[in-house]
Amino acid sequence: MKITAHRPKSGRFRLIRQTLSELPPPSSYAPVSTAVEKSALLGEDQISATLTSLLSLPQSTAVFANPVQHQATATCQDTEIDLQIRSFAIRGLVQEGEIVSGQLTPAQLVFTGLFGQQPQTLDDLDQAKLLESLINRKFFRIVREKRISLDGSATIPHLVATFMTAYPEAGPELAVQYLSTLQKSQPSSRTDRGFSDQRHIGLFLIQQIAAHMNNVAVGAMSTYMRYLLAEKPDLLSAELAQQTADFITQHRDEGRTAFQTTYSLLLGRKTTEIEGRILEVMGMIQTHHGSAASNMVARYMASLHAVSISDFFVASQMILDGKRHFGAIHNMTSFVRELEQLSTQERESVIREKVLTGGLPTFGHPEISAAGRGQQIQQDPRAAIYLSPLFDAVDSGQIELSDNRLRSLKIVQRIYQIVFVEGVVKPGHEEDPPLRLTPNTDFGAWCVQEALGISDPDRTLLTYIFRGFGWIMDGREQLQLKIIRPVIAPDPVIIPDFEEDQTVPGQVLNVHDRLSQTSNAFTKN
Structure with missing residues (x-):
């Protein structure tokens, strides 16, 4: 992946600035x-x-492509199903297989997406290490940074702790939105000039990374604090803040990256090597996904020149958590908990009904042919990519699941069997082939996080951590294009007939005449 090149000697600072100021052109x-x-x-x-x-x-777009790249035949009972497997590439330079095989670090992946080229080593400057260092620095500084709240100045860990003691069930997105609001109210926030195509490319990128990693740290701290509060509900805010800050600092002192530290915060304890690897692959795979809703909102925010960088990330995160986006993970939790209360026969009936009524979470996909009654169907490979290393770790004894988690996952396994392996036949159409749906990314993400014990409110945070960099990639491209202005064609039924009333045209002409006169139009006529 890494390429070594040589350039004439130059100042290191100038080389760093030049690296961060690269902006790949739009398609x-x-x-x-x-x-x-x-x-x-x-x-x-x-x-x-x-x-x-x-x-x-x-x-x-020159950022992301997701074509059908592979074909495989899956045996579903007595039927062979031709799977058309989609696979993604970032900038045409990084493919899924490189992530799955462990050839890339998160920084190498993000660098390629941001700059449209693979990281190199130029005059002893490792570009991937430069980006990793920037990400780490913006993340770890969180433990000492302060904000002004209604109660005065306090460190960010203390502000998050105060919020979590007041709202211990709040998800990380709420903590992020709360701290984001405080950030926008700070006197120093006047230096946040928001989005503009006139911004200095390098400085603007640094500010975006800083804002994102600030949000990542806040969200991850809130998840860790919820674990601490579950163990000791009477823990004071000051103690909660200190324990969390110490946990983060310990990871930094051990040489762990910002990403590795967030995995531990997400689990409420230090991750093992295999747990970290499972979460890292899953996160990296979710860095970008084309025209997904959150990516399009990021493009809108950039195109319309969001007034603050914080708004760009918060708005995109709100959509990411939508019930028909990654929020489907929460729907799956609710559905599984509902099924746990039913008999086996009742469960299967409810699952089949969900398939036929279109309400089954984590299966199917609106952009690809992930459902059908024929013998060919498109497959999103991400669920399998997430689950494969988990199964390997279970088989090798590196991860052992509790009985409660095994029961929940067994139910989800049965959902897969009914929905894809067996398929569902519509009553009265027994002679027709069954309807089959393939699992999407949410299915694999739910299973892995259920297995690792990540709390339900926190199950979209890992996606946010990595997808935030995908939003930056989109924003950088979109700022070079004209403003997005979608036009939705009206149904002919609602188009009125020709209007004879001349009130509005009369006003248009009257205002025109007044503004056209030589005297001041805004004085008494």
């Missing part, structure tokens, strides 16, 4: 524009007009 591929031109040449005016309304949307 020049414009399929909609081409289609508009062709439809106009063919005299297809209606098609041309419809396509023209799409020109204000990003036509292509």
Whole structure:
């Protein structure tokens, strides 16, 4: 992965600044524009007009691709199913297989996505190490930074602890939003000029990474504090803050990275090597996923020049936690808890009903053909990528699951069998092939986090940690493009007939005439 190159001797600072100021150009591929031109040449005016309304949307991206790359045959009882397996690439340079095989660090992956090139070593400057150092520094400084709250100035760990003692069941997203609001109210926040295509590229990137890692630290601290409060509900805020800060500092002193420290905070204890590896692969795979809702919101926020960097991340996180996005993980927890109360026969009936009514969480996908009654179906490989190292660790004895977790996971296994292996037949259509759905990324993420004991409120945090860098990648590209202005075609039924009332046109002309006069239009006429 790493390439060594040589350049003439230059100041190290200048080289660092040059590295961080690289900005890959946006894609020049414009399929909609081409289609508009062709439809106009063919005299297809209606098609041309419809396509023209799409020109204000990003036509292509140079960040992420997710094509069908593999084919495999899965045996589902007596039926062979042709799986069309999709696989992603970042910038056309990093593929899933490199992450799965452990060839990349998080910093190498993120560097490639941010800068459109693989990290190199230039005049003894390791670009991946430079980025990793920046990420670590912005994360670990959290233990000593202060904010001004209604009760005066306090360290961030203390502010998070005060929040968590007041709201011990709050998820990490709420802690992030709370501290983000405080950050925006600080006098120093006036230096946060938000998003603009006029910003200094390198400095702006550093500020985005700082804001994101601040949020990551706040969210991860809140999860760790919830574990501490579960053990000692009467723990004082000061003690809670100190224990959390000490835990983070200990990881830093042991040479652990910011990412590795968040894994421990997420588990409420120091991770083992295999646990860290499982979580890291799962997080890296989730760094980007094309036009996923949270990525599109990030593009909107960048395109519309969000007034603060904090807003960019908070808005994207809100969508990430949506019930039809990664929030489906929480839906799965609720569904499994519901099934645990039922008999085996009742469970299977409820599962099949969910499939037919479209309410089953963590299966299917809106952008790919992940459901069907035929013998070919598209497969999102991410669930398998997450589960594979977990199964290896269980088989080798490195991870042992409690009876309670095994019971929950057995139910989820049965869901998989009913939904994909057996398929579901619609009543009255017994002669038709069964409907099958493949699991999506949420299925694997839920299973792994259930197995490792990560609390349900915290199960989208790992995705946020890595997806935040994907949002930065999108924002950097989008700022180079024109403003996003989607046009949603109205149903012809709601288009009114020609309006004879001339009130509005009259106002338009009257205002025009007044503004056109030589005298001050805003004085008495």
